[in-house]
Amino acid sequence: MVASLSLPRILRVGGGAVGALGDVVAGLGLRRPLLVTDAFLSGTGAAERLMATLRDAGLQPCLFAGTVPDPTTDSLGAGLTVLREHGADSVIGFGGGSPVDTAKALALLGVRGGRMRDYKAPHTNLGPALPVIAVPTTAGSGSEATQFTIVTDSATNEKMLCSGLAFLPVAAVVDFELTLSMPARLTADTGVDALTHAVEAYVSRRANPFSDGLALTAIRSIGRHLRRVYSDGADTEAREAMMLAATQAGIAFSNSSVALVHGMSRPIGAHFHVAHGLSNAMLFPAVTAFSVPAAESRYADCARALEAATDGDSDAVAAGKFVEALRALCVDLEVPTPQAHGIDSDEWSRLSLLMAEQALASGSPANNPVVPTVEEIQDLYEQIYA
Incomplete structure (x- = not known):
């Protein structure tokens, strides 16, 4: 390659x-x-x-x-x-x-x-x-x-x-x-955005050894520092680590690609004016659970980099732990569901087909370990709503 x-x-x-x-x-x-x-x-x-x-x-x-x-x-x-x-x-x-x-x-x-x-x-x-x-x-x-x-x-x-x-x-x-002056909510949302970049770069169908190394390094650093900087914005060591990790993750996905989380996130932002990092966070655990079966070993590597699993865990166990770690991170960072964020249920359902079509048309879902159908994307939107 x-x-x-x-x-x-x-x-x-x-x-x-x-x-x-x-x-x-x-x-x-x-x-x-x-x-x-x-x-x-x-x-x-x-x-x-x-x-x-x-x-x-x-x-x-x-x-x-x-x-x-x-x-x-x-x-x-x-x-x-x-x-x-x-x-x-x-x-x-x-x-x-x-x-x-x-x-x-x-x-x-x-x-x-x-x-x-x-x-x-x-x-x-x-x-x-x-x-x-x-x-x-x-x-x-x-x-x-x-x-x-x-x-x-x-x-x-x-x-x-x-x-x-x-x-x-x-x-x-x-x-x-x-x-240093970033508020906690923005710190959390942008931090999850960086983590999503790194993970999607690593599991993408267009991943390569150059992007892999940067992605895993960024995942490890974000795992160690995101909660710290969310709870204490004056933690300069954590701020510096997060800034470097965000740039590393950016280089990684620019030379690999993002995937389904980003494809589904953009329409949420466009139609409901949800901040990009926050819409990524809303989607991240569910989309990862959907995608794991097609790239178990890659998600297991992400789990070990995040220090959510050990070398002694099988890939299946580690990949499962990764999904749970993402759920726990979203709880700790107080990530709301679309419903809790104030998005109307009827409007969400009405736009779900259009959002799914726009997500697929963006091209990003084609890089996902599991390339979804429009119907599967709609189902994921419904899963995360509440």
Whole structure:
């Protein structure tokens, strides 16, 4: 098997790394970056501090703070206007997955034009696009190291997966100190997102030795640190470990793939506006139980990495322990069911067929150990509701 591997050309990782952002951008020969962020980071002054860092490096940055949670095609228009008026030669995504995903989309549309729908899977996007530099502020999406972006079609509520090297950041600045103010709920949701990335990368039909090593390392670290950082957000050792694990998991799934959890998660986010990491968590135990029979030994490896099973356990026992460990983790992190989250039962049932069709059409379920039918996906949606 020959694996095709891609990751950012430059990675700056560690506490205080964000101070080097100006040097990173200048070192790439870029001069007019557009800093893409959200209203929260703009309001706290964090975006302006980053703008000052860029100006101190002799750059001419411009700020766009209009990113919305789970970016939509409608939300991209204002950013494109600012990008073109500034004459940007690069885009910096500063924030969680949504600002980074927005930056990736703007970088492509700013050069190629057209509609985001033109670039959704199964289309592979090789460019051209403006260079993207990612500065994550959450330990979860891994988007700083992936060749994917997610944008919801405002007309259809379809959460579109767009992939290809055009979306791969040329550089990532990964500074765990930016995550210290994350609230517990966001810490939990993004942490489970990172764990899902690592597990799905490992059990995916497109897994390879390169992604395997990163995935298992990330699973082990998340297992040791996620509960710690959920209970104590000031635990800097756990924060640093989670930030690194999220990037490792991002590199892993970008060079392997995600699978059924992510395929089913995106429609939940699009139709019910559930945070991506939280919808992953809602699905994770049930989808894993569904998938285990086709990849028992791979899930057993995940269990041992998570320290939920030992080398003395058979693969069957270890895989079973892994499912139970995920259930226990979701209890400890207070993950609600869709019902407990306030989603109406009738609306959930009414949309379950459409969500199942959209999940399957995204392509991610085809990478799952068990490739499901539409009916099986509908059944899983019904299982997790209450």
